Amino acid sequence: MAAPAGLLARAALALFPEKPEKALMWVLVIILAPVALLALFFAGPIVIWERVPIASPEQVIIYVNAAKVVSESTKSPCDPGVTVDWQPLLAIDAVRLNQDFSKANPGRAEDLARMFIEKAGTCQVCDGGDPPT
Incomplete structure (x- = not known):
């Protein structure tokens, strides 16, 4: 019987692409997507406040x-x-x-x-x- 840690390591390695460039791309996407989402979350209301006429x-x-x-x-x-x-x-x-x-x-x-x-x-x-x- 294989050790559970070894089984988990094999499953994790199976998820990674064979080329290291693709793995690097996925890591960058996983890191940059939340950063971009947070930037839009905070920058959006500021831009609306500055650019959209707010009149009663x-x-x-x-x-x-x-x-x-x-x-x-x-x-x-x-x-x-x-x-x-x-x-x-x-x-x-x-x-x-x-x-x-x-x-x-x-x-x-x-x-x-x-x-x-x-x-x-x-x-x-x-x-x-x-x-x-």
């Missing part, structure tokens, strides 16, 4: 309303107007205000939204008839 719902509504007001102001009977998206407004002010949305106000948001539109041409007012060509 009330503060976000300021930008949604500003985009809506400016979009509505570009509409005419001859043209459907320009749609201003609120998300770039929020992202730009996140950078300009250093994530401190307590400084945000509707006037500032509307001024920023107006920077997204450009007057290009004129429109004649249509009074119930066909739009002018």
